[in-house]
Amino acid sequence: MSIAKRRLSPEASRGMALAAARDLLIESGPQSVTLKAVAGRIGRTHANLLHHFGSASGLQKALAAYLSDEVCGVIAQAIMKTRSGEGTVRDIVDLTFDAFDKQGAAALWSWMMLTGNEDALDPIVDAIHALVDDIGEGGHEDHEMHEDTLALVLMALGDALIGERLSGSLDLARNSARDMAERQLGHALERWQQEHEA
Amino acid sequence: MSIAKRRLSPEASRGMALAAARDLLIESGPQSVTLKAVAGRIGRTHANLLHHFGSASGLQKALAAYLSDEVCGVIAQAIMKTRSGEGTVRDIVDLTFDAFDKQGAAALWSWMMLTGNEDALDPIVDAIHALVDDIGEGGHEDHEMHEDTLALVLMALGDALIGERLSGSLDLARNSARDMAERQLGHALERWQQEHEA
DNA sequence: TTTGCTATTGACATTTATGTAAGTAACCTT
DNA sequence: AAGGTTACTTACATAAATGTCAATAGCAAA
Numbered sequence: 001m002s003i004a005k006r007r008l009s010p011e012a013s014r015g016m017a018l019a020a021a022r023d024l025l026i027e028s029g030p031q032s033v034t035l036k037a038v039a040g041r042i043g044r045t046h047a048n049l050l051h052h053f054g055s056a057s058g059l060q061k062a063l064a065a066y067l068s069d070e071v072c073g074v075i076a077q078a079i080m081k082t083r084s085g086e087g088t089v090r091d092i093v094d095l096t097f098d099a100f101d102k103q104g105a106a107a108l109w110s111w112m113m114l115t116g117n118e119d120a121l122d123p124i125v126d127a128i129h130a131l132v133d134d135i136g137e138g139g140h141e142d143h144e145m146h147e148d149t150l151a152l153v154l155m156a157l158g159d160a161l162i163g164e165r166l167s168g169s170l171d172l173a174r175n176s177a178r179d180m181a182e183r184q185l186g187h188a189l190e191r192w193q194q195e196h197e198a
Numbered sequence: 199m200s201i202a203k204r205r206l207s208p209e210a211s212r213g214m215a216l217a218a219a220r221d222l223l224i225e226s227g228p229q230s231v232t233l234k235a236v237a238g239r240i241g242r243t244h245a246n247l248l249h250h251f252g253s254a255s256g257l258q259k260a261l262a263a264y265l266s267d268e269v270c271g272v273i274a275q276a277i278m279k280t281r282s283g284e285g286t287v288r289d290i291v292d293l294t295f296d297a298f299d300k301q302g303a304a305a306l307w308s309w310m311m312l313t314g315n316e317d318a319l320d321p322i323v324d325a326i327h328a329l330v331d332d333i334g335e336g337g338h339e340d341h342e343m344h345e346d347t348l349a350l351v352l353m354a355l356g357d358a359l360i361g362e363r364l365s366g367s368l369d370l371a372r373n374s375a376r377d378m379a380e381r382q383l384g385h386a387l388e389r390w391q392q393e394h395e396a
Numbered sequence: 397t398t399t400g401c402t403a404t405t406g407a408c409a410t411t412t413a414t415g416t417a418a419g420t421a422a423c424c425t426t
Numbered sequence: 427a428a429g430g431t432t433a434c435t436t437a438c439a440t441a442a443a444t445g446t447c448a449a450t451a452g453c454a455a456a
Contacts, residue, residue, distance in 0.1 A: 007403050007452050031312050110308035114229050125367045146368040151378055158352030161307055169323045170344040180349055205422050205433050
């Protein structure tokens with residue numbers, strides 16, 4: 001009696017579902033990422049998602065890993081370009097801030113905190129750690145660099161959540177936080193440079 | 199057939215409910231702040247909360263206003279002490295960070311973002327704005343001070359959400375973000391001082 | 397073509413949060 | 427002490443999210 005649709009490979013099916021979940025997260029927030037909504041976006045049923053991900057929290061974990069790779073990949077690429085002289089410090093800042101804002105990392109983190117799904121945070125932390133390894137690849141990985149990275153990520157996350165409302169209330173430009181982060185990171189990079197020469 | 203409990207004034211009832219909601223928010227996250235859970239904490243029924251707050255989102259808004267006043271009141275007090283020489287810069291930083299972490303402001307903001315209840319954010323923004331007015335009360339309210347305030351709040355929010363996980367992953371002390379904020383705010387205060395004298 | 401595997405579906409069950417309505421009883425006023 | 431106001435409760439209704447299970451059917455291999 002059922003009208004089964006075209007069969008996809010498990011990988012393809014999971015990939016479409018995760019992309020749809022990411023879009024839903026960015027557009028409408030974590031609460032809108034339900035099995036029914038995600039399934040509807042890719043023309044499937046919620047039972048189908050349960051088949052592929054096992055449970056709703058399984059989908060959450062998979063989405064966290066998916067988003068982390070995507071986000072950190074973009075940022076790592078920008079850092080590489082900067083190191084080779086092709087990009088600017090501002091590029092790193094913008095990409096990091098965009099990752100949390102437009103790419104949904106901030107919304108995801110809120111969701112994980114809300115649902116108390118701590119396991120799902122692991123892939124994000126791992127991805128950021130890998131990102132730091134990338135930055136310090138030139139054999140230069142010290143305490144201060146880790147601190148500056150922490151500051152950059154914290155400000156990016158905070159800005160994604162309340163930047164718009166708060167900067168407006170304080171009569172500041174929307175990109176004030178990015179400007180500050182750029183100045184800070186610029187100083188940090190100069191410092192690293194000097195230490196590297198010494 | 200009903201065993202009606204002792205009648206409280208609407209104000210007392212609302213106050214107990216809001217305190218219980220705050221505790222629940224801090225202990226178990228936004229998702230645990232339901233009508234049933236809050237009512238259970240104060241020995242009432244969920245219908246009673248609907249009677250006092252009109253709806254679930256009415257409770258959310260009331261909680262936002264309640265938390266904002268509480269949090270910003272504490273911070274404003276610390277700033278006053280610092281201005282009069284009784285407190286340190288570190289006190290301001292610690293109180294701000296605690297407000298978002300231990301007092302639940304970060305969880306509240308995540309909740310508002312999650313539920314898309316933008317109206318509920320108004321009292322928080324207003325409270326922070328009032329806080330800035332307090333800081334600049336000595337007739338000293340300029341662009342840079344607003345920027346430094348923004349940076350402090352953003353880092354406090356980010357640290358409350360991911361500070362523990364991230365600092366651990368980067369082999370940093372849990373209070374690294376607070377140390378950085380303290381240094382930044384210290385420099386800013388010195389700068390204000392110099393400009394004030396000039 | 398036939399057979400096996402499994403992606404996919406529809407129907408049902410469960411849980412939980414929110415909301416409505418009517419009745420009960422506590423407290424204040426007169 | 428009587429009566430009115432309303433805080434409070436129980437019972438019911440509704441909607442949405444998650445999960446289970448058997449049945450169907452697409453696709454590849456034999």
